[in-house]
Amino acid sequence: MKRWLVNAALTAALAAVMTMAMGTAAFADGWMQEGDKWWYAADDTGESWYADGWKWLDADKDGKAECYYFGADGYLVAGTRTPDGYDVTADGAWIENGVVQTWAPKGPGETMPEGNAKVVSSADGNTRGSLSAQPAAAGRYIDPAQPMVALTFDDGPQMTAGNSIMDTLAAYGGKATFFLVGDRCAARTEELKRMVAEGHEVANHTYQHKYLQNLDAQGIQYQISQGSAAIEAASGAAPALVRLPGGNNNATVVANVNYPMIQWSIDTLDWKHRDPQKTIEAVLGSVQDGDIVLMHELYNETAAAVQTIVPELVARGYQLVTVSEMAAARGVQLMPNQLYYSFRP
Numbered sequence: 001m002k003r004w005l006v007n008a009a010l011t012a013a014l015a016a017v018m019t020m021a022m023g024t025a026a027f028a029d030g031w032m033q034e035g036d037k038w039w040y041a042a043d044d045t046g047e048s049w050y051a052d053g054w055k056w057l058d059a060d061k062d063g064k065a066e067c068y069y070f071g072a073d074g075y076l077v078a079g080t081r082t083p084d085g086y087d088v089t090a091d092g093a094w095i096e097n098g099v100v101q102t103w104a105p106k107g108p109g110e111t112m113p114e115g116n117a118k119v120v121s122s123a124d125g126n127t128r129g130s131l132s133a134q135p136a137a138a139g140r141y142i143d144p145a146q147p148m149v150a151l152t153f154d155d156g157p158q159m160t161a162g163n164s165i166m167d168t169l170a171a172y173g174g175k176a177t178f179f180l181v182g183d184r185c186a187a188r189t190e191e192l193k194r195m196v197a198e199g200h201e202v203a204n205h206t207y208q209h210k211y212l213q214n215l216d217a218q219g220i221q222y223q224i225s226q227g228s229a230a231i232e233a234a235s236g237a238a239p240a241l242v243r244l245p246g247g248n249n250n251a252t253v254v255a256n257v258n259y260p261m262i263q264w265s266i267d268t269l270d271w272k273h274r275d276p277q278k279t280i281e282a283v284l285g286s287v288q289d290g291d292i293v294l295m296h297e298l299y300n301e302t303a304a305a306v307q308t309i310v311p312e313l314v315a316r317g318y319q320l321v322t323v324s325e326m327a328a329a330r331g332v333q334l335m336p337n338q339l340y341y342s343f344r345p
């Protein structure tokens, strides 16, 4: 869903730029961004928009619609609870029992249920909805031409460090990827649901953190499928990525992991030295556009390092994105049975 949001925003922003440049009505209805706020142009002039209620959107993209909540001011309500008591994700979609609610047609002729959002027009004396809306340099708009880095945290969930890491990311609008061990998830649903609600990516680090190169095909498949099932049951989100314990692989592992396998380009060795300063130097001393950084969620020393790493990366102009966001922004279609190390421009 987030990918659609980002792509739609790019399209809308480009359309807006073209409109300004050419002075003609090359505007597309769809998602628009002002600063870190989103709104949805309800017509192809950008002079009217959805406000004050739920609206099913984006069904044209993948056949599935998601319901988004717009405030009375027309901006997407995100990462909070709506006046009618539903939680919404960091992207503004309706989340119920930990699951983003979607709608898809079940048969011919079935039509999308109506949302209750109003269409508000600038002709009604509203001042918003300007065609000059531009994406902000920071925020959920991901600019593929600007530097980005994917911070990844393995071996959790671990509530103390995990929540601290999320607090830091939230303060700077960053997102990360958490590679979780399946059999550690059932007792830690609160932390997992926070990850999903705040727009982080939850991904699979096997069911029991077994070194897969020591297992046969059946054992490998069990570790992957049980890991995904446990993470989805606890978080409400189905993992799309796998990280192999230790990164260890051989031909049998690669053939039997039917997910993209995400390695890394910066290894902080945080688990080994447990020294925040060394973790900070490992990242800030070598980071490049498109890097995937390996850290571990288990350690307070890592959470402490993140408090320095995140603001410094943002100060250097890096967008802090999930692995899936980075692949999408760089035009890489992630494939199962493939290893990935970075997404350079």
Ligand code: NI
Pocket (backbone or CB within 6 Å): 154, 155, 205, 209, 245, 246
């Ligand atoms: Ni691990």
